[in-house]
Amino acid sequence: MTNKSATLNTGNGTIDLPILSGTVGPDVIDVRKLYGGTGMFTYDPGFTSTASCESKITYIDGDKGILLHRGYPIEQLAEKSNFMEVAYLLLHGELPTKEQYEQFRYTITRHTMVHEQLANFYRGFRRDAHPMAIMCGVVGALSAFYHDSTDINDPEQRKIASHRMIAKIPTIAAMAYKYSVGQPFQYPDNSLSYTGNFLKMTFAVPAEPYEVDPVVERALDRIFILHADHEQNASTSTVRLAGSSGANPFACIAAGIACLWGPAHGGANEAALNMLREIGTPSRIKEYIARAKDKNDPFRLMGFGHRVYKNYDPRAKVMQQTAKEVLERLNVKDPIFDVARELEHIALNDDYFIEKKLYPNVDFYSGIILNAIGFPTTMFTVLFALARTVGWVAQWNEMIEDPSQKIGRPRQLYVGATQRDYVDINQR
Ligand code: CMC
Numbered sequence: 001m002t003n004k005s006a007t008l009n010t011g012n013g014t015i016d017l018p019i020l021s022g023t024v025g026p027d028v029i030d031v032r033k034l035y036g037g038t039g040m041f042t043y044d045p046g047f048t049s050t051a052s053c054e055s056k057i058t059y060i061d062g063d064k065g066i067l068l069h070r071g072y073p074i075e076q077l078a079e080k081s082n083f084m085e086v087a088y089l090l091l092h093g094e095l096p097t098k099e100q101y102e103q104f105r106y107t108i109t110r111h112t113m114v115h116e117q118l119a120n121f122y123r124g125f126r127r128d129a130h131p132m133a134i135m136c137g138v139v140g141a142l143s144a145f146y147h148d149s150t151d152i153n154d155p156e157q158r159k160i161a162s163h164r165m166i167a168k169i170p171t172i173a174a175m176a177y178k179y180s181v182g183q184p185f186q187y188p189d190n191s192l193s194y195t196g197n198f199l200k201m202t203f204a205v206p207a208e209p210y211e212v213d214p215v216v217e218r219a220l221d222r223i224f225i226l227h228a229d230h231e232q233n234a235s236t237s238t239v240r241l242a243g244s245s246g247a248n249p250f251a252c253i254a255a256g257i258a259c260l261w262g263p264a265h266g267g268a269n270e271a272a273l274n275m276l277r278e279i280g281t282p283s284r285i286k287e288y289i290a291r292a293k294d295k296n297d298p299f300r301l302m303g304f305g306h307r308v309y310k311n312y313d314p315r316a317k318v319m320q321q322t323a324k325e326v327l328e329r330l331n332v333k334d335p336i337f338d339v340a341r342e343l344e345h346i347a348l349n350d351d352y353f354i355e356k357k358l359y360p361n362v363d364f365y366s367g368i369i370l371n372a373i374g375f376p377t378t379m380f381t382v383l384f385a386l387a388r389t390v391g392w393v394a395q396w397n398e399m400i401e402d403p404s405q406k407i408g409r410p411r412q413l414y415v416g417a418t419q420r421d422y423v424d425i426n427q428r
Helices: 034-038 074-080 083-092 098-110 116-123 131-144 155-181 194-203 214-227 234-243 249-260 268-279 282-293 314-329 335-348 351-355 363-373 377-401
Strands: 005-009 014-020 058-061 066-069
Touching: 014 034, 066 074, 066 083, 066 314, 074 214, 074 314, 083 098, 083 194, 083 214, 083 377, 098 155, 098 194, 116 131, 116 155, 131 155, 131 249, 131 377, 155 194, 155 249, 155 377, 194 214, 214 314, 214 363, 214 377, 234 249, 234 377, 249 377, 268 282, 268 335, 268 363, 268 377, 282 335, 314 335, 314 363, 335 351, 335 363, 363 377
Parallel strands: none
Antiparallel strands: 005 014, 058 066
């Protein structure tokens, strides 16, 4: 905190607004007293200039392409850590000791099963339902199952709800996949890692043994790390907003899943692979670049551009490298990878993309890896949701513990009709 302030002249007088400083990153103008002092609101659709909360979890410098979780660079976490450890870090603020890590892993592992009745929910969906639609419904339904962990003001109950959410989401996601392909649900195997267990629940069938491939396990674990949290993005803000009313934690995560599904957010990984497939061959790239630049064409290069990154998304760099490694190790020759690399090269040398600072984002290469592993495109955003659940849970906890937390309640610039009298239907 500093004693700096900004003076705002509204035309009807001036007001001094405090300027607050974080540990790193832009200062913020504290406008909480603005309405009381001037009768005016701020106007910022899409929150492009608004800090909605104070947070210690994730820091992004979009101009430099830096992403830190609790201070640790994403590149180091992706290379040296694993998803369970990153989950602990996001939730607790520090890397765990060996004992803390083992205890956390044990606790999460013991919560992986879901109530048997939850399986009934799946059967209510059409078999061709999009797995994200199933996720919204089934995760929301968890709120009807765990009544003993829903007093959000009790830290112990919050902890149990958080562990349940992180532990059960892979089971729920794998069940969504199994339902869509008509195979029997697989129970969790607690002898495996978090990611290994998810792979087994997704791809194993009762008819034959299943071995987790360590290359695939490591690659998927890395993808989970890269998606674990990303500051106050749309779905995280949705979770915080839903949670600000004191809503049930499982319902809040379901709200986050609903928001993530959109193609401008988590749905972009599915859209990016579909786009690369549609392009199909490097010779057609120019045509698609031209479409992306055409103001009269709604087409956008999926997996390109970001609200915050005006530089290469650091997650995309790791993702590109991982895609290369996975394809090599699995001996998959995917022509789409060549299309992606060529598209990236052409776009990064094109004036339109240079001027607008549009770079590949996390979703540009992830689909290629997931496709090589064997996931259908409809599962891509589900995997994003699975990983992001950790971030949502950490951010939700931070919000509830924040003494300045209030119900989220934005105001508006009203541009509708002014007061008028009701007209009887026969006189209209
Ligand atoms: N292809 C072509 N032009 C683009 C693209 C793109 N992918 N992204 C932005 N632009 C242009 C856009 O037309 C606009 O041009 P102008 O200023 O002339 O009107 C300018 O760049 C700024 O775009 P914007 O839509 O105002 O920027 P935003 O910050 O509101 O949107 C975005 C960010 C990620 C929604 C957008 O870049 C986009 O739609 N990208 C494609 C979808 C995508 O890959 N989303 C995943 C984001 S990363 C993972 C996640 O957060 O879930």
